[in-house]
Amino acid sequence: MxxxxxYALIATDLDGTLLRHGDTVSARSRAALSxxxxxxxxxxxxxxxxxxxVRHLLLELDYRGLAVCGQxxxxxxxxxxxLVSSLTMNRDLxxxxxxxxxxxxGEVFAAVNQDGMEGLxxxxxxxxxxxxxxxxxxxASRAALWSDPIxxxxxxxASLTDDELAAAxxxxxxxxxxxxxxxxxxxxxxxxxxxxxxxxxxxxxxxGIAPQAAIAFxxxxxxxxxxxxxxYGVAMANAHEELKAVAxxxxxxxxxxxxxxxxERLFV
Numbered sequence: 001m002x003x004x005x006x007y008a009l010i011a012t013d014l015d016g017t018l019l020r021h022g023d024t025v026s027a028r029s030r031a032a033l034s035x036x037x038x039x040x041x042x043x044x045x046x047x048x049x050x051x052x053x054v055r056h057l058l059l060e061l062d063y064r065g066l067a068v069c070g071q072x073x074x075x076x077x078x079x080x081x082x083l084v085s086s087l088t089m090n091r092d093l094x095x096x097x098x099x100x101x102x103x104x105x106g107e108v109f110a111a112v113n114q115d116g117m118e119g120l121x122x123x124x125x126x127x128x129x130x131x132x133x134x135x136x137x138x139x140a141s142r143a144a145l146w147s148d149p150i151x152x153x154x155x156x157x158a159s160l161t162d163d164e165l166a167a168a169x170x171x172x173x174x175x176x177x178x179x180x181x182x183x184x185x186x187x188x189x190x191x192x193x194x195x196x197x198x199x200x201x202x203x204x205x206x207x208g209i210a211p212q213a214a215i216a217f218x219x220x221x222x223x224x225x226x227x228x229x230x231x232y233g234v235a236m237a238n239a240h241e242e243l244k245a246v247a248x249x250x251x252x253x254x255x256x257x258x259x260x261x262x263x264e265r266l267f268v
Contacts, residue, residue, distance in 0.1 A: 017218055017223075044065060044068065044204075046067075048222055051116075073088075097169075097176045196222060221243055
């Protein structure tokens with residue numbers, strides 16, 4: 001694929017991509033993004049985290065633009081601190097999908113991200129947080145997960161790997177939900193058809209930027225739709241093999257400032 005010398009839009013995942021250990025962004029990455037902004041490029045965060053789990057990071061970055069959150073279910077305006085759009089998941093359908101998955105693989109442990117600016121993460125008994133720094137509330141039963149509108153379900157299994165659970169879930173819940181793997185210990189169910197690409201397309205349309213003018217950075221299979229939407233996709237060295245297989249380029253790891261290395265080359 002031919003690569004333009006520069007891009008109008010830089011789409012970055014957070015965990016395992018822009019963020020280093022401890023949810024930090026290096027001085028080098030900040031400088032590279034600032035240089036790209038001076039050249040006229042826009043930076044957009046595209047993350048699986050819902051808005052309540054990402055607002056503090058955006059404030060720390062002094063981020064003022066749109067952000068795609070919740071695996072594409074939410075488009076958030078950081079400057080106005082408002083949701084531009086938010087899609088919810090049919091809770092009855094989510095419960096049915098979990099039942100179908102459990103009929104195939106046995107018991108799974110689930111959590112949900114509630115919709116909205118202040119939505120909580122609720123965890124049923126047995127679910128363990130893969131990202132211990134994120135706030136979550138333990139509830140007494142699965143039924144309690146469905147108390148308020150949600151935008152996604154997170155699943156874990158006692159013995160299956162993430163790849164095995166994701167494959168089984170796609171087969172069992174085909175046509176009901178979108179299944180994605182967003183990170184270690186993070187297999188998720190989203191509203192049917194919702195991906196990072198659908199949220200990014202909506203945000204880019206509001207900015208007047210075409211897909212061909214976008215470069216995307218990611219590390220997990222949930223970034224595959226975003227790579228297919230964007231003009232150019234860059235996988236981190238620490239990325240899942242499924243993402244590397246569809247990437248146009250593989251850069252250094254998130255701990256080695258892989259995003260900065262590419263942007264320094266493009267925006268000189």
